[in-house]
Amino acid sequence: MSGLDWPALMRLGLRQLRLHPRNFWALTPAELLLMAGLEAGSGPLTRDRLNDLAARYPDTPKGPTHDNAHGI
Numbered sequence: 001m002s003g004l005d006w007p008a009l010m011r012l013g014l015r016q017l018r019l020h021p022r023n024f025w026a027l028t029p030a031e032l033l034l035m036a037g038l039e040a041g042s043g044p045l046t047r048d049r050l051n052d053l054a055a056r057y058p059d060t061p062k063g064p065t066h067d068n069a070h071g072i
Contacts, residue, residue, distance in 0.1 A: 004029055012036055 013024040013032050027035070 009029060009032060010024070013019045013027070014021065017032075017035060019027075024032070
């Protein structure tokens with residue numbers, strides 16, 4: 001069975017990062033790893049990765065714009 005190593009995550013958050021338990025449990029595992037300086041993914045966001053994400057998910061409006069919706 002693969003899953004999260006909760007004892008290790010708790011040691012990291014509560015002992016090493018000295019988080020209050022309430023704050024620890026409010027975090028996602030990815031946020032906790034990021035706070036610890038560990039990347040929970042495919043590495044740091046470089047300029048090339050940012051450009052790739054921008055190309056795959058462009059910031060384009062969907063549907064009519066605010067001006068077009070009012071006939072302006």
